[in-house]
Amino acid sequence: MFLPTKNLEDFSIVKLEDLGWSESFAHSFECWIEPHAGKDYQVGRVAIAHRSQYHLYTAHGNTTATLTGKFRHQAQTTEDFPAVGDWVVVRPQPETPQYLIDAVLPRRSQVVRQASGTRTTAQLIATNIDTLFLVSGLDHDFNLRRIERYLSLAWKSGAQPVVILNKADVCVNIEEKQKAVEESAIAVPFIPLSALHQDNLTALNPYLNPGKTVALLGSSGVGKSTLTNQLLGKEQQTTQAVREDDSRGRHTTTHREMLILPSGALLIDTPGMRELQLWSTDQTTDQGSGSLHLWEGAESGIEETFQDIEKLAAQCRFRNCQHGSEPGCAIQAAIDSGELSHKRWNSYQKLQREQAYQHRRQDKQAQSNAKARWKHITKTVRQNRK
Ligand code: GDP
Numbered sequence: 001m002f003l004p005t006k007n008l009e010d011f012s013i014v015k016l017e018d019l020g021w022s023e024s025f026a027h028s029f030e031c032w033i034e035p036h037a038g039k040d041y042q043v044g045r046v047a048i049a050h051r052s053q054y055h056l057y058t059a060h061g062n063t064t065a066t067l068t069g070k071f072r073h074q075a076q077t078t079e080d081f082p083a084v085g086d087w088v089v090v091r092p093q094p095e096t097p098q099y100l101i102d103a104v105l106p107r108r109s110q111v112v113r114q115a116s117g118t119r120t121t122a123q124l125i126a127t128n129i130d131t132l133f134l135v136s137g138l139d140h141d142f143n144l145r146r147i148e149r150y151l152s153l154a155w156k157s158g159a160q161p162v163v164i165l166n167k168a169d170v171c172v173n174i175e176e177k178q179k180a181v182e183e184s185a186i187a188v189p190f191i192p193l194s195a196l197h198q199d200n201l202t203a204l205n206p207y208l209n210p211g212k213t214v215a216l217l218g219s220s221g222v223g224k225s226t227l228t229n230q231l232l233g234k235e236q237q238t239t240q241a242v243r244e245d246d247s248r249g250r251h252t253t254t255h256r257e258m259l260i261l262p263s264g265a266l267l268i269d270t271p272g273m274r275e276l277q278l279w280s281t282d283q284t285t286d287q288g289s290g291s292l293h294l295w296e297g298a299e300s301g302i303e304e305t306f307q308d309i310e311k312l313a314a315q316c317r318f319r320n321c322q323h324g325s326e327p328g329c330a331i332q333a334a335i336d337s338g339e340l341s342h343k344r345w346n347s348y349q350k351l352q353r354e355q356a357y358q359h360r361r362q363d364k365q366a367q368s369n370a371k372a373r374w375k376h377i378t379k380t381v382r383q384n385r386k
């Protein structure tokens, strides 16, 4: 049998609860098997998802599994297929140790990469995450707008976001930054720490209880790997961290999918999870179109984060209401009545402004690219005439 990770060897007897099983999954499973009685059904949690083969954690150990023909036939979008973190209904096969996957149980949360805003290209990265740690650096790289964007993504996923403000050791105006985060990420827990110091990590303990699933999200260089290694502990680090250089010279993580931390929590750390950071950086480098895609995803995220405001705005008398002094403005009325706080309204406006700025910047970039191309063409034409 395949052992997805070294540390799973320590888990010869695993309770389903240790793998994140809960009453709601149990209920879904019961509902599913009721009409399918008579077969030897079990459940497993997806640790690794290959194209046609899956590695599962089950109560009886680790196993591999494939999809039934019927499943394959009925699945239409990528969201229909199992992803890392999914609970699947499986049954053993008589002559092979490989299990068959009959169904995916309804998900509690899912992280989807919206490649171009359409369903067909959406990519399911991971599911059933309880807490998304949004990691940010408190160093010169600190960027409030970026935190807000990650927050939008987190709300969209259905997982609970927690902002980790890393590199507290090199931050001089920590209170100021903390205050800014507090005002911007309303009602979201934030934890300043330094991933370099193991004793700093106790603040994360409430989220790392046995059977809880967490994942790290954040731009390159904020300290996700450092934090992951600290959470895994020194021992596992040496056996698990298989790192390879990808073609861009960036470090990517391989053979690390859903891991069981010494605390008993499950850490989802798929390559896909890390790639999410590409479309969340606001550097307009070689991934011009990549950042554009972020905006499509993030904008629908904003609507969900600020659903109350979107709802109010729909009630304004004028369709094109700027929510200033127009008569019949539902936003202003809600601010007056105290239903909507000034703070929240300001955060919303800030995010809107930032998005408008991003769009303009992308337009400008496109224009200057066109200009540069045109210059190049006219130059070569001229040279050819000579
Ligand atoms: P990742 O790209 O998010 O995985 O970031 P890394 O974990 O590779 O960290 C990037 C750099 O930041 C490395 O040089 C780390 O040693 C450093 N780093 C990570 N955490 C801290 C911290 O808390 N304080 C300081 N000063 N440096 C840190």
Ligand code: ZN
Residues within 6 Å of the ligand: 313, 316, 317, 321, 322, 323, 324, 326, 328, 329, 330, 331, 332
């Ligand atoms: Zn209005």
